[in-house]
Amino acid sequence: MTSTMMKAVRQHAFGGPEVLQYEDAPMPELNAGEVLVRVHAVGLNPPDWYLRDGYKMLPEEWRPEVTFPFILGTDISGMVTAIADDVTDFAIGDAVYAMVRFPDGLAGGSKAYAEYVSVPASELAIKPAGIDHAHAAGAPMSLLTAWQFMIDLGHTAPNPLQATSHQPVPLKGKTVLVNGAAGGVGHFAVQIAKLKGAHVIAVASGRHEALLRDLGADEFxxxxxxxxEEVARNIDLVIDALGGPTTGRFLTTLKRGGALFPIFPLGFSGEKEAEKLGITVSTTQVRSSGAQLAEVAHLLDSGEIRVVLDSTFALADASKAHERAAKGHIQGKIVLTVD
Incomplete structure (x- = not known):
């Protein structure tokens, strides 16, 4: 590489999609333990638009301090172009994917909306050969979220959202309801539950029914x-991929001893009711893990878990991608492609 500049999408102020600027930006520096990746595709996730508008959905004391300009994004798929001297697990030319520096990069330190990104080697994995870069970029955050909630937390970091560590529950032979089943996390949760032997009930709008049944939903x-909440009963586990203040409505659908896992827990106020009903309510914050991405790669490679793409946009059209996200009712993932 002869240039020290690259194209990236940066923002110089908080706001709507219009603040996303496609412009020249400095190439990332490669530090010890890192790999430089030429990005081919970027997956979009809710933390992208939360950060874009200044984390208005968080209590003020939780909002991270941000230095402008910054580059959004965490999920990438691409090719290794350089490696630090102390990195031995990857080589130049490897096709890789990652969720970069999350949650450490909540204040814009992940920097994925760009032609190049430096990635800690511990957060990187070889891209599944059976899928292209766009589909690989659609997986990391959403799939890791579902995996860490449902299968294996994969780390021992303190839980910032509750006093106890989140504990997944056995899925085989259980009835699992997934709310928001057509979205990024939801469509992976449906597939994981089915893969692990659960009876799966998917909740979404009618236009998503055919897809969700194809992904493994037994009921819709x-x-x-x-x-x-008016028709579902005797559920063992509810994965509420939407969460928020309305997640408590699912308490009455669960059997005693069941569990409610809200992906977005803020606003939930039904702790006393859950205790009275004998229901465990638990959540966690997804964390980067190259080891877990390597673990699930064979499921993506074989097609046992599929990445559904809602839409793709060029990197230069990131603002249009955010406009699409703002309309809601996303089926799977939105992805940026990088020439």
């Missing part, structure tokens, strides 16, 4: 016609 509830 169209929430636009029937509130799921």
């Amino acid at each position: 509830i169209d929430y636009t016609k029937t509130p799921p």
Whole structure:
């Protein structure tokens, strides 16, 4: 590489999609323990638009301090172009994917909306050969979220969202309801639950039914016609991929000894009711893990877990991708492609 500059999407102020600027930016420096990746695709996730508008959905004391300009994004797929001297697990030319510096990069330190990104080697894994870069970039955060909630937490870091560590529950032979089943985390949760032997009930709008049944859902509830809390009963586990203040409505769907896992727990206020009903409510924050991405790679490679793409946009059109996200009702993942 002869140039020290690259193209990236940066923002110089908080705001809507219009603040995303496609412009020249300095190439990332390669530090010890890191790998430089030429990005081919970038996966979008809710923390991207949360950071873009200044984390207005968080209590003020939780909002990280941000230095402008910064580059959004965590999820990438691409090719290794350089490695630090102390890195031995990767080689130049490797096709790789990663969720970069999360949650450490909450204040814009992940920097994935760019032609190049430096990635700690511990967060990197070889890209599944059976899928292209766009599909690989759609996996990391959403798939790791579902995996860490449902299968293996994969780390011992303190839980910032509750006093105790999150504990996944056995899935084989259980009935699992997934709310927001067509979205990024939701469509992976449906597939993981089915893969692990659960009876899966998917909740989404009717237009997603065919896809979700194809992904393994045994039953489907169209929430636009029937509130799921009115018809679902004796559930062992609810994965609420939407979460928030309304997640408590699922407490009555669970059997005693069941569990409710809200992916976004802020606003939940039903702890006393859950205790009274004998239900465990637990959450966690997803964390980068190259080891877990390597573990799930064979499932992506074989097609046992599929990445569904809602839409793709060029890196230069990141603002349009965020406009698409703002419309909601996303089916799978939105991805940026990088020439």
